[in-house]
Amino acid sequence: MQKVRPAAHTEIGRLLSAAASGRGGVLVVSGAPGEGRSTLLRTFTSEPGWTVLTACGHPDEREYAYAGLRGLITGIGDRLAELAPAPREALAHALRGAGPGDPVTLGLATLALLRTATRTRPLLCLIDDAHLLDRASWQALTFAARRLGPERVAMLWSFPAGAEPPGPPVHRLTPLDPVESRAILAGHAPDLAEDVAGTLTELAAGNPAALVDLAAALTPQQRRGYAPPPESLPPDSPLRRRLAAELNALPPRTRHLLHLAAAAPDASPDTLLAAAFPSGDATGPALGDFAAAERAGLVSVTAAGVRFRSPLMRAVAYTEMTAARRRTAHAAVAGVLQARGATLPALLHRAAAASGPDDRLASELAEAARSADPAVAAEARRYAAALSPTPGGRAGLLLDAARSAWLAGRPHEAGQLIRRIPPAGGNARVRARGLTAEMSLPEGRPGARDVLLDVAAELAETDPGTALEALALAGESACRSGEQSRYSALARRVAAGQRGDEPPAVALAFHHVAGLARIADGDEPGAFVRLREAVALADRVAEPGPLLRAATAGILVGDPRRAGALAGRAAVLAREAGAAVLVPQALELAALSGMAAGDYPAANEAALDGAAVARGTGQPVLAGAHLAVLAVLAALVGDRETALTRIAAVGDGPSRPLCEWALALLDLVDGRCPAAAERLLAVVTGPPGPGSALLRVAVVPHLLEAAAQIGLREPVEPVAVAFDRWSGRTGQPGWLALRDRCRALRADDGEAAAGHFDAALAHDGEAGFPRAHTELLYGRLLRRQRRHVAARTHLRRAAETFRLMDAGPWAAQSVRELRAAGERVEAPAATGPALTAQQERIASLVAGGATNREVAQELHLSPRTVDHHLRNVFARLGVRSRTEMARLITAR
DSSP states (O other): OGGGOHHHHHHHHHHHHHHHTTOOEEEEEEEOTTSSHHHHHHTTTTOTTSEEEEEEOOGGGTTSTTHHHHHHHGGGGGGGGGSOHHHHHHHHHHHTTOOOOOHHHHHHHHHHHHHHHTTTSOEEEEEETGGGSOHHHHHHHHHHHTTOTTSSEEEEEEEETTOOOSSSOEEEOOOOOHHHHHHHHHHHOTTOOHHHHHHHHHHHTTOHHHHHHHHHHOOHHHHHTSSOOOSSOOTTOHHHHHHHHHHHTSOHHHHHHHHHHHHOTTSOHHHHHHHHOTTOOTTSOOGGGGHHHHHTTSEEEETTEEEESSHHHHHHHHHTSOHHHHHHHHHHHHHHHHHTTOHHHHHHHHHHHOOSOOHHHHHHHHHHHTTSOHHHHHHHHHHHHHHOSSHHHHHHHHHHHHHHHHHTTOHHHHHHHHHTSOTTOTHHHHHHHHHHHHHHGGGTOTTHHHHHHHHHHHHTTTOHHHHHHHHHHTGGGGGSTTTHHHHHHHHHHHHTTOOSOOOHHHHHHHHHHHHHHHHHTTOHHHHHHHHHHHHHHGGGOOOHHHHHHHHHHHHHTTOHHHHHHHHHHHHHHHHHHTOTTHHHHHHHHHHHHHHHTTOHHHHHHHHHHHHHHHHHTTOHHHHHHHHHHHHHHHHHTTOHHHHHHHHHHHOSSTTHHHHHHHHHHHHHHTTOHHHHHHHHHHHHHSOOOTTHHHHHHHTHHHHHHHHHHHTOOGGGHHHHHHHHHHHHHHOOHHHHHHHHHHHHHHOSSHHHHHHHHHHHHHOTTOOHHHHHHHHHHHHHHHHHTTOHHHHHHHHHHHHHHHHHTTOHHHHHHHHHHHHHTTOOOOOOOOOTTOOOHHHHHHHHHHHTTOOHHHHHHHHTOOHHHHHHHHHHHHHHHTOSSHHHHHHHHHHO
């Protein structure tokens, strides 16, 4: 358990360290049933270098005085002879079971015995379920515990959550996170399918005992996802029996209401009351009947609904009912909801109460799902599939349910629904392969785009809409050698079905695919025409999926501001529609667009949000892509420690080219130009990957800068020519400015280079960091030409901009060049209260009470970097403490 309870082990380690140094103490570990209190204590029963005593409270021994104390000190009973007569006799009296003695005398005697046991080595007392100790033992132990100050004694007590005693410090065990939960499942079921593991992780809600019980009860079919996963703990689970016992201890009316709440977790209390007693008789259940469950900590009741302590408790409450009672509960709730006009929720409960196929109800559910958010639509379509009397109907509904589940951020559920599609499902099986490949794209799984091309080929004539979607999703294939001709040919087949009167979203997809096909054919001018048409149609579309396509087209034609606006709009619409899985995809495009536009704060914000959402929707590889973008943003301003921290978090995978770009930028800022050039050449010549459409052009200015420093010409010339042509075709001032900067770096003589630098700085689109970088490069050239006065003008502007953007290494380079150009540079004056975007975010989090470590985790920084930024914030704001800063930030 040590691997999955690091916080608890840290707290216990502090307790042991203090006790070993003669500062004894107590730590209470509390948690819900099954959360691992007992397991955690057992890991310390053989603590090296310690004498360990153990005891455990039992309900049937609470009436026996000193039963708990006797169990604890049995291991050091031979030390009784070393005590003075009075404490020795008091303890002997208690151990003989001769009845309660004086509590103070027994407490002092217990303390004396514990002290005696520490003469050779420190003492650790582990007391599990301490709340079940007999009263006399509890009094003696707590009396001794309050006086442990100078003793080498540590006491570790476990209590249920909510029953902790006052006084001692408490470490509350929290539910395991998904990664820790998967580790436990892998240990007990190594062959578990990934989506099944996701379902069990969700059901167990971070409870270790539940994870073990669920994994042990799976059939081989369930392990691989070919049979529905369990809906609750197995009947022989000790944890289930404990939870059921808690429910059964409630009054009958309360238990009845909780059964209804388990069947209808989204229903309001008044709906449940109406369903529990439809006649409305005054003697029926009332709101006060929930009170017993609230006092027991099983549920919380608000006007919005009844929330169980955990999904486990709800699942046990539901499965403890017989099948007949479950159908009756659903039917009762459906009647109330239908009478109140809640059509879709009523249909869902009617479906849950159904006992066989019902084509009419299936059709009603499928129709209602069209206007529902993805999470509800998935449930409705799943029920409709179960009610459909034909294999073809079931197949289509299961596929639609799987897509809705995936959009709702539940890929594990989607995968299981796909596997339930019957073999006789016709085109649904082909479309299911396409959906599986689409789900794999954010994870960078190999072969996904090949599968999409296969799907497009199979459905080009029979289902051109799905074929068009598959081609749009397989877009990167248009840039891959070996797939270009296939992509182009498939695009022509699908385009043959275009009528010209399609809705804007479909027309946008046709233009997008046609543009990609032109790229595959090497027709860049034609590609720009079709992709710009796709971007233009975006204003007539209000769906996140097509907007993502338009944003990608905007990136391909070099219009990052338009692409960023479309991606941002897609993220908003996806959130509103409940399409959680599309949000991080949209934010990735927004981050890449912001970076291309030179708007680093916006890019940083989008990538931070995207990483958090991607993790929350089960897309760790996409989260890594966001971290890689954050690494590049840190490297761009020369923040080595932050960049390396983020690169380490990404690891190997499809986002590695972005990390290589970040490492090359760090090489560049440190003057290691050969290493930078080698890395960047590998990026532009490697296979396409996440963000490669932008990556292959965005790295070129840095590649040419490194190449110019070391005189590398021939290998980079084709890349330079392609960049020159592409950037000119965009017509965007920012790219044109970079084009002219690159021309300056490739120029054969100083005058020509100076002319290109002047042209670059004349473009309105170059501002902020990119412009400052151009000023630095131009100033360096002029300084080498001994045009010191002109050089100093550019270098001053570069140094000032870099300082304002907190790009210290680049500012230092500018200052060194300034000094070399003959200017005496004083230490920079205080910049005033203005903070960088990074500093603003750190200051806001700290003002909200976050620790440096919590800020580091939130922003994917190292704690040292946070500390560095905080010192700068204090200096800029003129404050000396976190409290002063919080007041100032709050007042702004």
